[in-house]
Amino acid sequence: MRKLLLLLISRRVVIFRSALLILITGILYGCPLGDGELHGVENREVWFEPQPFGMAFIKMGSYNMGPNDQDIAWAMTAEAKTVSIPPFWMDITEITNNEYRQFVYWVRDSLVYSRLMYVDFDDSRYDNEFYKIDDYAEDETTSLYTGDGPPGLKENPDGFFDTYAESRFINWDAPIPWDVEPTVGSGDNNKEIWDAVKGVYYQGDERFYDRWELDGRMLNYVYYWIDLEQASRIQNFNSGETKYAQRRKAFNWDSLYVNYNVEDLEANGTGLSKLDLYSGTVTIKGQEFKKSKTSTDKKPQYKNGQTVNVRNRGSYVMKDIVNVYPDTLCWISDFTYSYNDPMTKMYFWHPAYDNYPVVGVNWKQATAFSVWRTNLRNHYLKTMGETFVQDFELPTESQWEYAARGGLKESMYPWGGYYTTNMHGCYITNFKPMRGNYPADGGFYPVMVAINAPNDYGLYDMAGNVAEWTSNAFDEAAYSWTDDLSPDYHYNALPKEQPEKKRKVIRGGSWKDIAYYLQCGTRTYEFQDTSKSYIGFRNVRAYLGRDMNDSGESNVY
Numbered sequence: 001m002r003k004l005l006l007l008l009i010s011r012r013v014v015i016f017r018s019a020l021l022i023l024i025t026g027i028l029y030g031c032p033l034g035d036g037e038l039h040g041v042e043n044r045e046v047w048f049e050p051q052p053f054g055m056a057f058i059k060m061g062s063y064n065m066g067p068n069d070q071d072i073a074w075a076m077t078a079e080a081k082t083v084s085i086p087p088f089w090m091d092i093t094e095i096t097n098n099e100y101r102q103f104v105y106w107v108r109d110s111l112v113y114s115r116l117m118y119v120d121f122d123d124s125r126y127d128n129e130f131y132k133i134d135d136y137a138e139d140e141t142t143s144l145y146t147g148d149g150p151p152g153l154k155e156n157p158d159g160f161f162d163t164y165a166e167s168r169f170i171n172w173d174a175p176i177p178w179d180v181e182p183t184v185g186s187g188d189n190n191k192e193i194w195d196a197v198k199g200v201y202y203q204g205d206e207r208f209y210d211r212w213e214l215d216g217r218m219l220n221y222v223y224y225w226i227d228l229e230q231a232s233r234i235q236n237f238n239s240g241e242t243k244y245a246q247r248r249k250a251f252n253w254d255s256l257y258v259n260y261n262v263e264d265l266e267a268n269g270t271g272l273s274k275l276d277l278y279s280g281t282v283t284i285k286g287q288e289f290k291k292s293k294t295s296t297d298k299k300p301q302y303k304n305g306q307t308v309n310v311r312n313r314g315s316y317v318m319k320d321i322v323n324v325y326p327d328t329l330c331w332i333s334d335f336t337y338s339y340n341d342p343m344t345k346m347y348f349w350h351p352a353y354d355n356y357p358v359v360g361v362n363w364k365q366a367t368a369f370s371v372w373r374t375n376l377r378n379h380y381l382k383t384m385g386e387t388f389v390q391d392f393e394l395p396t397e398s399q400w401e402y403a404a405r406g407g408l409k410e411s412m413y414p415w416g417g418y419y420t421t422n423m424h425g426c427y428i429t430n431f432k433p434m435r436g437n438y439p440a441d442g443g444f445y446p447v448m449v450a451i452n453a454p455n456d457y458g459l460y461d462m463a464g465n466v467a468e469w470t471s472n473a474f475d476e477a478a479y480s481w482t483d484d485l486s487p488d489y490h491y492n493a494l495p496k497e498q499p500e501k502k503r504k505v506i507r508g509g510s511w512k513d514i515a516y517y518l519q520c521g522t523r524t525y526e527f528q529d530t531s532k533s534y535i536g537f538r539n540v541r542a543y544l545g546r547d548m549n550d551s552g553e554s555n556v557y
Helices: 002-029 097-116 190-198 253-259 262-268 341-346 363-383 397-405
Strands: 055-058 061-065 081-085 088-091 131-134 167-170 220-226 235-237 246-248 281-283 307-309 317-323 467-473 503-507 524-527 540-542
Touching: 055 397, 061 397, 081 397, 088 397, 097 167, 097 190, 097 220, 097 363, 220 363, 317 363, 363 467, 397 467, 397 503
Parallel strands: none
Antiparallel strands: 055 088, 061 081, 088 540, 131 167, 220 317, 235 246, 281 307, 467 503, 503 524
C-alpha cells in the first residue's frame, strides 16, 4: 500500500513538473500551443495590393537589354545582354509640374507651421493650434524635420532643439492664416503670425513690384534613408590572424552568444546596448550630423565622406538635406544666345503648364521627391490601420528599358517600329526632327503629358518629350559586370568627389534630342547635381507578390 501511495505521489510530481514546464514554455514564447502543430501566426491580414493611382502594372519578364541597331555614334556604352526583371508598378506619365508642386507646397507649409508653432500666444483668448504634443513620433510626414538635429529633436526658429520630454508635432488640421495682416495691439499676435507666414516669401529689395513670390532658397527637405548596401557588405576581420580570421557582416553573432547574459537583459531591457555586437566601418554618405548646444543625443558628430566605426544599426541611417525648388533658370543656361525667357518666368508655376512634365529638377531632388511620396502614402495607410507598401523610387535603367519596350523585346522604339513616323508620315513623338525643325512634330518645347499614344504597357512618353532620370550610376562598362538578375548599379557620390562619379543614367531622349536618343537601348548620362530644361522623371514601386492576376491562394493554403 505504501509503495502504491509513493508511486501515485511521484506520478503527480512528474505531471506537475510537466505542466509547469508547459506553462513556462508558453510564457516564454508568448503564444498558445494550440494543437501542437505548425500553423503559422494566426489572424494575419489578407493582403491584396490595389493598383496605385496613376501607375501601370509591369509584369515580370526577360528581354535582351541593349542596342537593337548599329552603334552609329560609336558610343560603346552598351552591349546586348539577356536580363530578367521582377514585376513592378510604374507611373504612366512623367511627374507633372502640378504633381511636383504638391511636394514644394508641402515643404513650404511645413516650414510655415514650424514657425507658427513657436509663436508665443500670451493672451488667454488665443491658443497655439498649430502643433500638438505627442510622446510618439507618428512618422516623417507629421513630425518636423527642418534642421540639422536628429529625428527625436525638433529645431525651433532660433536654431536650437527642443530637449524636453515631449516633442511638438505639426497639426496639419489647423489652417494657415495666409491672409493675416501685420497689425500690432494689446493681446494681438498678428505681427508674429505675419512674420511666420510671410517669411517664406522674398523680402525687402528682393521683392519685384511688391509681388509675394515664394523664396525657393528656403525650401529644404530633410530626410533619412538606410544604406542597405553598406549594411550588407561582407568585411574582413582579424585578417592577420589565420586562426581567428573572419569574413562576415558588421553584426557579430558570436559576440551575442558569448556575452549575452541575464544581468544585461535586466539592466537594459534587451541586453543589447551594452554588448560589443558590431564591428567594421561605414562611410557617411549623407549630410554632416551636427549637434546643437542643447542636444542630449549621444550620436557622434560626423562629416560627409568620413569613414567611422559601426556603433549599431543607427550607423547605417543616413541623412540628406535637399532644396526642392526647381531650377527655373535652366531654360536660359542650357542654351547659348537663345531667347527662352518666357519659359523661365512661367513654366513651373503658371496653371497653363500644370500638366506638363516638370523639368529643372536634378537627380537628388527627384530622389527626395520619391522619399516624400513614400512617406505621404505610408502615413495615410497608417492612419487607416493598413500595412505599409514598398517605396516609390526612381527606376533602374534595366526596369526603365524593359518598361519602354512594352513587351516588344527587339523593338527599336517604344511604339514598335523602326521609324519615327507613322503610316501617314506624321511624327509619333516630341523630339528634334531633321535639322532643327522643332515644330515638325507638333511641339516646340515640352508638350503636355500623354497627348501621344502609349506603348503596349500603357506608358506615355517613354521616348521624347523629356528625358528621364534613373536611379543608376553611369559607367560605360556596367553591362559587363552587373548581374543578369534585375541588374542594378548604385553609387552615392559625395559632393567633393570627381565629376565622373556623379554621373547618373538618363533615358528616353527629349524634345531637343535627335532620334538616336529616343531608342529604347540608348543610354547616356547627366551629373546628379545638374538640372536641365529637358530632363524630368517618373517613379516605380516594386510589386508585392508574383503577379497581380494571382488569386492569392495556393493548392495548400
